[in-house]
Amino acid sequence: DIQMTQSPSSLSASVGDRVTITCRASQSISTYLNWYQQTPGKAPKLLIYDASTLYIGVPSRFSGSRSGTVFTLSISNLQPEDFATYYCQQSSSAPYTFGQGTMLEIK
């Protein structure tokens, strides 16, 4: 299985800040990497697919990038509704695997 290592596991920030979350794949997955946002008790929401493509309706303050097997989710100008848990997921090969999640908390 492809292992997805996400960091940090938690992060504190303030409204208006810019934050970055990193996800490293254990082997090459090309651009087959997605990012999801989840709030407690709710289903995940797709933010970014194919490493850097913003899903419909997602604010432009979210962005994704790739450098080899390292993927980054950046959120600029944090808004109150952005405080949630974020997961990366690879779709290069089954079983699809998720990172362990990054909980973004208000400082």
Place this chain on the structure above:
Amino acid sequence: QVQLQESGPGLVKPSGTVSLTCAVSGGSISSSNWWSWVRQPPGKGLEWIGKISHSGSTTYNPSLKSRITMSLDKSKNQISLKLNSVTAADTALYFCAREVSLIVVVDATQGESSYLDVWGQGTTVTVSS
């Protein structure tokens, strides 16, 4: 727009079988998509269980493969998941989701990227005697 709604028994006894359904509205399960199941134990991360295509082909997570069965009911436009020999470790919130695939070209190589774009709200399964 497509909406998904999971349902299930809630509480299951250890060693029993849990059967979950995912009703699809606003679209047909016969469309060219795969349909995935994902679960989340309380306070933990997401685990991909497996997927089923519109034609009934399946791909399962090897960690669960011996215990799961996925199927389609086109007359009801719903997807089903059966998990047998359950233990407390199977206690989780179970989601169904639509998988969308697209062809991409990266470094002059064509491939297929996929993502889960529509999710149900989830159904809780608790394994307890």
